[in-house]
Structures are given as structure tokens and as C-alpha cells.
Amino acid sequence: MHKIACHECDLVHDIPPMPARSAACCVRCGSVLFRAKKNSIDRTLAWTFAGLVLYIVAVTYPFLGMKSGPINQQTSLLSGVEQLFNQGIYSLATLVLLTCVLLPLIELLILLFVFIPLKFNLRNKLSIPAFRLLGQIEPWSMMEIYMLGILVSIVKLAKMATIVPGLAVIAFGLLIFVLAFALSAVDHHMVWERLERES
Numbered sequence: 669m670h671k672i673a674c675h676e677c678d679l680v681h682d683i684p685p686m687p688a689r690s691a692a693c694c695v696r697c698g699s700v701l702f703r704a705k706k707n708s709i710d711r712t713l714a715w716t717f718a719g720l721v722l723y724i725v726a727v728t729y730p731f732l733g734m735k736s737g738p739i740n741q742q743t744s745l746l747s748g749v750e751q752l753f754n755q756g757i758y759s760l761a762t763l764v765l766l767t768c769v770l771l772p773l774i775e776l777l778i779l780l781f782v783f784i785p786l787k788f789n790l791r792n793k794l795s796i797p798a799f800r801l802l803g804q805i806e807p808w809s810m811m812e813i814y815m816l817g818i819l820v821s822i823v824k825l826a827k828m829a830t831i832v833p834g835l836a837v838i839a840f841g842l843l844i845f846v847l848a849f850a851l852s853a854v855d856h857h858m859v860w861e862r863l864e865r866e867s
């Protein structure tokens with residue numbers, strides 16, 4: 669049994685395992701507690717693998733190319749972070765490194781770490797702390813804000829130099845959506861139900 673509190677009236681319910689596409693409603697006020705998702709494990713894994721491929725492209729391929737007369741410069745996501753460090757802008761460099769490079773990777777790896785054993789009915793003792801950690805770092809991943817910053821700087825720099833967005837920008841932009849799809853495919857109730865049963 670998994671406990672869940674009503675978002676509207678705070679009444680605590682014990683929820684049994686739920687069939688796919690069913691919804692649990694509060695017995696007191698009738699508001700929907702949550703809906704069980706269909707093929708949640710498969711969909712989460714599919715989006716996560718797609719995200720991992722996009723992540724690899726986003727960190728390895730050139731991010732932006734800049735052409736101004738004879739000067740032709742290319743940066744990647746990591747060399748951009750390195751340049752920020754070299755210029756002494758440590759707080760921004762750390763923020764970018766954390767929210768755009770490390771956290772998305774950790775999120776993708778935790779999803780694989782938790783969902784591959786679930787898919788194959790294997791026991792994984794560390795699934796519970798890992799899944800808890802995922803819930804804690806989710807709000808800190810702010811790739812879309814960084815993407816907005818990139819778009820603003822492209823528009824500003826376009827007056828001074830020719831900006832050529834690299835393959836990594838496209839991969840990074842897609843990764844924002846794919847990671848959001850992966851996280852929204854997660855059926856938290858089902859995951860806790862399975863993890864608590866196994867432990």
C-alpha cells in the first residue's frame with residue numbers, strides 16, 4: 669500500500685496497485701488523486717534512451733560557430749563553461765555546468781538505473797534512494813532558461829558576427845523536451861508500489 673494525501677483536502681488515502689489508465693479519487697471531496705499511466709515503464713525508457721543520445725550530441729558536437737572577418741571560432745557546451753571559468757565568472761560557470769551538463773545527465777542515468785530493473789523485474793537495492801534523489805534534483809534542472817539565454821545572445825551577437833548554430837544547439841533544444849517527456853511518463857505511484865513491494 670502506498671499513501672497519498674488529497675491535494676484539495678489533505679485526507680490521506682491508502683492506494684492499492686492500480687490498473688493502467690484508471691484514476692483514484694478522494695473519498696471525501698472527489699478530486700482526482702492521480703491517474704495510472706499506460707506503458708509507463710516502456711515509455712519512460714524509450715524517452716530516456718532518446719535523451720541520452722541527444723545528450724551525447726549536445727556535449728560533444730560544436731555548440732556555436734562565430735565568424736567575424738578572418739576569425740572563425742567554434743565553441744562546445746563544455747568549452748563554453750571552461751571559458752567562463754577562465755574569465756573568472758565562477759558562479760555562472762558553476763551554474764551552467766550544474767544545471768545544463770551534470771543534472772540532466774544524472775537525471776537520465778537515474779531513470780535508467782531505476783527503470784531497467786523494473787522492466788526486467790530485477791531487484792535493485794539502491795532504486796529507492798536513487799528515485800528519491802531524482803525527485804530532489806528535478807526542480808534544479810533549468811536547461812530551458814539556459815536555452816533562452818543562448819537565443820538572446822545569438823540575437824545580440826548576430827549584429828557583430830555571423831553566428832552559426834551547431835548541431836549541439838538543436839540536440840540541446842530537443843533534449844529539453846525529451847527529458848520532460850521522460851519525466852512525465854514516470855508513474856510515481858506505480859514505481860513506489862513496486863519498489864516498496866520488493867524491498
Ligand SMILES: [Zn+2]
Pocket residue numbers: 674675676677678679694695696697698699
Ligand atoms: Zn479530498
